[in-house]
Amino acid sequence: MVDHQQNPLDLSSSEKIKTVLQKTLATIEPFEQCALLDYPDYLNIGDHLIWLGTVFYLKEIHKTQIKYTATVKNFSESEMRQKIGNSPILFQGGGNLGDLWPELQEFRERVIAKHHSQPIIILPQTIYFEDQNKLNQAAEIFNAHPNLTIFARENYSYETACHYFSNCKVLKAPDMAFNLVNMPGLSFSVSQDNSILYHCRRDCRNFAQELTELNNLVVEDWVSYQWLQRDSLKNPEAWYWKIPGLVRLIREGWQRGLTSPGEWISRQRWHTNHPYIDKLSSIDEPSLFYKSWDLMHSGIYQLKQYPWLITNRMHGHILSILLGIPHLFLPGTYHKNKSFYTTWTYQLPFCQFFEDNSQAKAYIYQRLNKQN
Numbered sequence: 001m002v003d004h005q006q007n008p009l010d011l012s013s014s015e016k017i018k019t020v021l022q023k024t025l026a027t028i029e030p031f032e033q034c035a036l037l038d039y040p041d042y043l044n045i046g047d048h049l050i051w052l053g054t055v056f057y058l059k060e061i062h063k064t065q066i067k068y069t070a071t072v073k074n075f076s077e078s079e080m081r082q083k084i085g086n087s088p089i090l091f092q093g094g095g096n097l098g099d100l101w102p103e104l105q106e107f108r109e110r111v112i113a114k115h116h117s118q119p120i121i122i123l124p125q126t127i128y129f130e131d132q133n134k135l136n137q138a139a140e141i142f143n144a145h146p147n148l149t150i151f152a153r154e155n156y157s158y159e160t161a162c163h164y165f166s167n168c169k170v171l172k173a174p175d176m177a178f179n180l181v182n183m184p185g186l187s188f189s190v191s192q193d194n195s196i197l198y199h200c201r202r203d204c205r206n207f208a209q210e211l212t213e214l215n216n217l218v219v220e221d222w223v224s225y226q227w228l229q230r231d232s233l234k235n236p237e238a239w240y241w242k243i244p245g246l247v248r249l250i251r252e253g254w255q256r257g258l259t260s261p262g263e264w265i266s267r268q269r270w271h272t273n274h275p276y277i278d279k280l281s282s283i284d285e286p287s288l289f290y291k292s293w294d295l296m297h298s299g300i301y302q303l304k305q306y307p308w309l310i311t312n313r314m315h316g317h318i319l320s321i322l323l324g325i326p327h328l329f330l331p332g333t334y335h336k337n338k339s340f341y342t343t344w345t346y347q348l349p350f351c352q353f354f355e356d357n358s359q360a361k362a363y364i365y366q367r368l369n370k371q372n
Contacts, residue, residue, distance in 0.1 A: 012347040014321050017174050018181040020344075021124075022061060024173040028121060028149065033065040034058070035084045037111065038092040038104060039288055041071040043224040045299035046177075046315025048292035050093050053179035054123060055283060056276075058090075061179075069284045072107045077114075083284070086118050093123035093153065093176045095314065095336055099134040109141045112148060119147045124173045126336045127157035135164060143167035156339040174344050177318050185274045186323060188266060190304040193218075196364075199303070199311035207312075207330065207357055211364070222313070223302045224295055263301055270297040310364065314340060317351065326350040330360060 011017055036054065040047035058064045068083040070076065080089075089111065096104045112120055129135035142148055142165045149169040152158035158172040180186075195216040198208055208219045271277060271293065283289060299319055303309060311317055312330040314337055320327040329351055331337045341353045354360035 014181045018178045021174045033067045034088045035068040039071045045222045048295040049177040053176040057179045066283045088119040091122045095126040097125035098128040121149045124151040124153040139164040154339040154343040197306040197309040199316040329353045
């Protein structure tokens with residue numbers, strides 16, 4: 001098991017991590033309206049959990065109007081200026097501050113370089129650059145901005161930001177998805193499977209081959225990656241929810257390969273009966289909210305089918321925490337998972353983290369033997 005840094009904070013529950021997040025975010029100066037950029041226009045459910053946690057915080061806690069929202073692809077300089085003037089610009093948090101996702105980083109740098117007259121806030125991010133020259137370039141652009149705040153998502157990123165982004169305000173805060181802790185509606189019932197889910201990034205599946213003797217092991221990434229994308233359609237949700245229910249059921253059966261009518265029924269209730277569904281109709285591009293809301297349901301439904309699971313996805317870990325699902329958390333391809341665990345979630349009693357595959361495997365078999 002990995003050794004963690006000693007942290008003076010009591011982080012023994014998800015509620016306490018949420019409190020730390022909101023106290024740190026409260027250091028942001030009040031503002032009445034803002035732009036929220038870098039909407040995740042792709043099917044990674046984790047990034048949609050971040051976006052929803054961000055929107056709920058800004059609307060419900062910070063009391064801010066989100067007047068402009070955009071993806072990297074549909075960003076309009078003139079439209080943003082028209083809607084927010086010189087109000088603050090916020091960037092979505094996540095794990096893409098670095099050179100692994102160059103399109104997102106280049107977009108971020110362009111906006112920061114061009115908007116020195118506006119406060120800019122980068123919400124909690126993991127920072128990772130493979131190319132030192134790219135890190136130096138980002139540092140030059142970030143440090144040239146007179147009012148840039150960077151929230152680092154864990155210790156490694158915080159130390160990197162403090163070292164390289166010395167002219168910026170740097171703060172450490174947990175992932176924005178922790179704003180969803182204790183959100184109503186997470187306890188909807190799902191028929192549980194006796195199988196074990198290995199919720200696994202597609203680019204990090206070596207460990208799955210060591211567990212092939214487990215007959216009841218299910219290995220899959222986010223269920224959303226199995227869907228056909230509708231990204232070529234402009235604002236698909238605007239028309240999508242006007243389709244009659246039976247037609248929508250048939251369409252979703254084709255679109256998502258659903259085999260369980262219970263899942264479809266659960267999602268319709270999630271969209272129509274949830275107490276939060278009407279809260280955010282005033283945000284810019286509400287269709288984006290519905291898309292993320294839909295993806296959140298799919299992630300919840302996917303994980304709740306299993307009484308215990310293994311994951312090397314950061315938000316497989318975080319969503320399991322939100323749902324109270326015991327799980328084993330494994331490292332990814334770089335420091336992100338380990339650093340987040342040792343910074344924030346190591347005190348939680350129902351999750352374990354192992355770097356060593358043999359230790360992880362021994363823990364899995366030990367747990368299975370106790371269940372049998």
